[in-house]
Every structure is written in structure tokens, then in C-alpha cells.
Amino acid sequence: QQQVKQSPQSLIVQKGGISIINCAYENTAFDYFPWYQQFPGKGPALLIAIRPDVSEKKEGRFTISFNKSAKQFSLHIMDSQPGDSATYFCAASRNINSGYALNFGKGTSLLVTP
Amino acid sequence: GAVVSQHPSRVICKSGTSVKIECRSLDFQATTMFWYRQFPKQSLMLMATSNEGSKATYEQGVEKDKFLINHASLTLSTLTVTSAHPEDSSFYICSAPGGQGSEQYFGPGTRLTVT
Numbered sequence: 611q612q613q614v615k616q617s618p619q620s621l622i623v624q625k626g627g628i629s630i631i632n633c634a635y636e637n638t639a640f641d642y643f644p645w646y647q648q649f650p651g652k653g654p655a656l657l658i659a660i661r662p663d664v665s666e667k668k669e670g671r672f673t674i675s676f677n678k679s680a681k682q683f684s685l686h687i688m689d690s691q692p693g694d695s696a697t698y699f700c701a702a703s704r705n706i707n708s709g710y711a712l713n714f715g716k717g718t719s720l721l722v723t724p
Numbered sequence: 725g726a727v728v729s730q731h732p733s734r735v736i737c738k739s740g741t742s743v744k745i746e747c748r749s750l751d752f753q754a755t756t757m758f759w760y761r762q763f764p765k766q767s768l769m770l771m772a773t774s775n776e777g778s779k780a781t782y783e784q785g786v787e788k789d790k791f792l793i794n795h796a797s798l799t800l801s802t803l804t805v806t807s808a809h810p811e812d813s814s815f816y817i818c819s820a821p822g823g824q825g826s827e828q829y830f831g832p833g834t835r836l837t838v839t
Contacts, residue, residue, distance in 0.1 A: 653830040714767045
């Protein structure tokens with residue numbers, strides 16, 4: 611079963627706009643929530659990650675918002691650029707330091723138009 | 725940051741043959757590595773957890789006799805697809821927790837095509 615639900619499946623944003631991707635999870639044991647960016651034919655690359663002790667984390671144009679009570683987290687891409695066009699995956703894991711595997715969402719295909 | 729490599733990047737094989745894919749952590753040791761499979765336009769699905777010095781742990785529905793995993797050292801895990809069939813054609817990706825276990829580093833993936 612899908613332990614992490616991601617939406618939307620696809621997203622089109624104009625250059626300079628804000629891209630927002632949402633994820634929800636059920637397992638309260640999850641304590642690590644990363645976002646990955648994947649280009650066609652490449653492996654996923656870590657963008658940004660958050661742990662449940664904070665509600666927001668920002669790195670450059672990328673921000674994760676985390677709502678522990680709602681068991682939801684989202685990725686915001688500010689000032690979206692055509693080079694951001696890729697597939698984005700949210701994921702969740704428990705006890706990442708113990709080497710537990712990541713549970714991935716189904717992915718969001720983002721297209722940023724010029 | 726930490727680097728994980730995979731070899732080969734692409735492989736084409738005939739039905740019934742076996743193919744070995746290597747996953748290496750280049751600048752850190754990994755007692756655990758993970759193998760994922762990704763079909764076109766789909767998410768990554770965990771196949772198995774590779775453990776150095778012990779047997780791999782397979783996810784439900786993954787045939788351990790078909791997908792042989794060997795974690796030969798602290799920097800190398802191999803996935804062998806035995807008696808490959810066209811339905812095994814996929815993108816296989818490995819990952820390893822970083823030195824502090826704080827994040828997972830993914831390899832570049834291996835595109836397997838079985839004809």
C-alpha cells in the first residue's frame with residue numbers, strides 16, 4: 611500500500627511562479643521527510659529534507675512546510691525556472707539513522723513554462 | 725557530498741540470461757544498501773534491503789531467487805537478475821545511507837532492457 615500520498619500528479623507553472631506539491635502520510639513513526647528531484651534517465655537527487663521537530667525549512671528557493679498534527683508536508687518552489695522542470699518525489703522514513711528504507715510518493719511531474 | 729555509483733548504466737540482454745548490476749559507495753562505508761525498481765513514469769518501489777555480512781531482506785512480492793543480492797563488502801552491493809524476461813525491463817536504482825545515516829544517497833540508476 612502507498613504509505614505516502616502525493617499530489618498533484620502533474621503541475622504546470624509559469625516561469626517566476628510558485629510550484630506547490632503536497633504529501634500526506636499515515637505512519638506516525640516516520641521521522642524523516644525528504645524531497646527528491648529526478649530528471650529523465652537519472653537517479654533521484656536530494657533537494658531538501660525535514661524532521662518533525664520543525665514546521666518549516668528553507669534552502670534557497672525550496673521550502674518544506676510540515677504539519678505534524680495533520681500528517682502533511684509540502685514543497686514550495688519559489689521563482690520557478692524552466693530548469694526546475696523535472697519529477698519530484700516526496701518520501702518518508704523512520705529511524706533514518708538506523709538505515710530504514712524510504713517510502714516514496716508517486717511523484718509529481720513539474721513543467722515550468724518560459 | 726557522498727557519492728554512489730552504479731555499473732553498468734545501461735544493459736541490454738536476451739531473455740533467459742542473467743545480468744549483474746553493481747552498486748558502490750565511493751567515499752563512505754555502507755552496511756546497508758537499498759535496491760529500488762522504477763518503471764516509466766512511476767515511483768521508486770523498494771525491492772530489497774542489502775545487508776553486509778548477512779542475507780538481504782526482500783519486500784513482499786519480490787522473488788529472492790530471481791533477484792539475487794550480495795553485499796560483498798562495506799562499499800559494494802550487487803543485484804543479479806537471473807533468467808531475465810522482458811517484464812524485468814526497468815530502471816534499477818540503489819541507494820545507501822550516508823556516513824552519519826542522515827540521508828540516503830542514490831546511484832545514477834541502471835537501465836535494463838530484456839529482449
